[in-house]
Amino acid sequence: AQSVTQLDSQVPVFEEAPVELRCNYSSSVSVYLFWYVQYPNQGLQLLLKYLSGSTLVKGINGFEAEFNKSQTSFHLRKPSVHISDTAEYFCAVTLWNGFKTIFGAGTRLFVKA
């Protein structure tokens, strides 16, 4: 079975500060890794994904994530956040066959002025 753990339920941070949202996963089979973002009252938007190749992946809005196979982690980072980054962020894994995506519980990022 697969599982995703987002280690922080809420992360408050000041504008222009760096941020890291942590994600660990477990799986007995190969998976693809994703980060989705949900802005207030909106749907889920794909932020970035790791399928294969370089372990550092870059996404939209200046976010990046690094896949660490030995630590089974896929932490999301941004060097300088903006007020508009306030949202809920979900780490997710999809089985190698593309079927069923499993989500973490989400991390609420609050960016303060």
Place this chain on the structure above:
Amino acid sequence: EAGVTQFPSHSVIEKGQTVTLRCDPISGHDNLYWYRRVMGKEIKFLLHFVKESKQDESGMPNNRFLAERTGGTYSTLKVQPAELEDSGVYFCASSQLPGQGTGNTIYFGEGSWLTVV
């Protein structure tokens, strides 16, 4: 290219009533998924269609929920009768089959926000 579209975007119904949610996947996507997020909880898988066939419906909470995908295009999710605990956001998603183009990426709709009062 149009994304995954869901209707209605918001719905408020009384306990005991019926609601039908509709999802139009991205054209050409054979995989269609339904997910649900009850307030404050995780996003949970409900079921998965491959074309018109149910591949996996292990996440359907009970028999008050019925999903269909006639013709392998759009899908409906009916809740009958609705209960208070059914309130939440219902997300639809679609993807191509593995090995096809973006087959390893699932695209989500905006969600249908259901409130049962």
